[in-house]
Every structure is written in structure tokens, then in C-alpha cells.
Amino acid sequence: MKKWFKILATTCAVIPFAQCAVLPGSNVAAATEPAPAAAAAAPTDADPALWVVKDDDTTIYLFGTVHVLKPGLSWFDEAVKTAFDKSDEMMLEIVMPEDQAAVAKTMMPLAMDTTGKTIPSRLTPEQLQAYQAAMVSVGLPANAFDSFEPWFPAMTLSVLPLTKLGYDPEQGAEKLLTKFAKADGKPVAGLETLEEQLGFFDQLPDTQQVAFLNSVVKDLDKLGPTLDKMVGLWAKGDPDGLAVVMNDSLAATPELAAMLLYERNERWADQIKTRMDKPGTVFIAVGAGHLAGEKSVQDYLKDRGLTATRIDY
DSSP, X not given: OHHHHHHHHHHOTTHHHHTTOOOTTSSHHHHTSOOOOOOOOOOEEOOOOEEEEEOSSEEEEEEEEOSSBOTTEEOSSXXXXXXXXXXXXXXXXXXXXXXXXXXHHHHHHHHBOOSSOOHHHXXXXXXXXXXXXXXXXXXXXXXXXXXXOTHHHHHHHHHGGGGGGTOBGGGOXXXXXXXXXXXXXXXXXXXXXXXXXXXXXXXXXXXXXXXXXXXXHHTGGGHHHHHHHHHHHHHTTOHHHHHHHHHHHHTTOHHHHIIIIIHHHHHHHHHHHHHTTSOXXXXXXXXXXXXXXXXXXXXXXXXXXXOOEEOOO
């Protein structure tokens, strides 16, 4: 699961939507309740990496995020807040819909299986037993997602336990940035749509979806330590370290890396290059994995004659 979760946590903004995957009549809602709040403590300073691309009349900031965080990290300050405050507009991977009914309307047609296959029919008896035990362990009925494509329960299982580990979806960087932008009257746009992002998983071959699900189930207990390590690297502003952690696993899944990372990075670089033709200042926030390692957004920008400079702070 570590290889899949590394990609999810640092590249795809769909993670918060798995928190909303509530089926009528199920007890998923209870499983998503946040853990009891701990006593307030002094905020921990975090200095995530930030880059800038400039020409004579356009400035674009590139900020790498992690989509779910624990409370108590002080990251929206110093250079990050300065860049945000200077910006006329913000762009995210997607604009987070506030209406969860609209999210479900988009998600469910993609998540539901239309071939007649079920989750039990795709798994060996041993895999099915482990999967059903994992579902029950997070407070879900064992058969809740039997009629869904494997990517959906895999994604749900990989993020649903996070609240019990102290992670709060309301503390996600995109969630907070959207709140700050709204308060400032700052326009927010998306590099992609929700349907496009969900489509990346829906388009995975069945074999990869099943591998995704089995990997999540197998390493469910490693979820917390894995994310803790990634957030630590993010908070230290260490994209190189984050790239090493991710690349160890991406090498084993080149098709997935191409679809979820490299192809999207290239498309975003094209969008940024086009935006450079228009005056103004833009704050772009995307998963930190897109701004780390080879074939990053910065690499594709360089291919297009644009230089992304790291801001020291």
C-alpha cells in the first residue's frame, strides 16, 4: 500500500472525497468521525517548498501540498503567506466542491461496476477474507462496496482511517487555502475537473485496480507511519527526500507513474506557459509529488523555456 498511498497523498486531491463516501444505510459516517481533539499545543513550524516563475509582467508561485494534515502545523506564514497575499488568483488541482451531493453525483457513476463483476469475484478466497476484515476494521460493512470497481474501496480504505490517526480533512492544505482565498475574495480555478481526476483511477486496468486494493489491505497498519514520514519531509521543505521516498515505489509501477504524475505534470506545464502570456500574479498549489524528482512540473517548464526558482525562507 505504501507505493499507492505515496502517490495518493502527494499527487491527487481526490483524497478528501473518500472521506465523504457514505452509502445510504451504512455506518460509514461513524467511521469518519474525527478522533477526540487533543489539548492545544504550540504550533509546529513547517516550511514547505515554494517556487516562483516570472517574466516582465507575470508571476506564478508553485506550492507543493499534502492533501491531509494533522492540526498544529504552522505552514501558512512567512514566504508562503506572502506569495499568497501577493497573488490575484489561485489555482488548485481541482476546485473542491462544497456540495457533497454533487461530489457523489460525479463519483458514483465512475465508481460503480457496470460489467457485472463484484469485488468477491475478483479476489481469491484469502484476498477476500483479508479485504472483508479490513472493511470491518474501519467500521464498514464487509460487503458495502461489492458492486463497485476495486479502485473505490481501495481509495476509501487508504484514507478512511486517517481521522483515527489524528489527521483532519479540514486541515488539508487545499481546504485551508480555499478558505483563505474565499475570505480574501480571491478567484479560485482548477487545473483539472473532479471527473478528470476520478477518471484516472477509473481508467486503470482491472488487474491494477485489484493490485491497488490488495496492496492497501495488506499494509493498512502502515498507513500512519508512511504518511507521518511524508508529512515530515514536506514540512522540512525537502522535495528531494520526498522524491526518493516516492521513486522507490514508482519504479515498480511505471504505467501508474506516467498517468498520475508525469503526463499530468506535462499538461500543467503547458497550462502555466499559456498563463504566462497574461499579466498578473497566480498562486498554484498542487500535490508535492508533482514538484519533486525527475519529470516534475519544473522539469517540463524548463523544456518550455521557463525557469522555476526555489524561494529560500
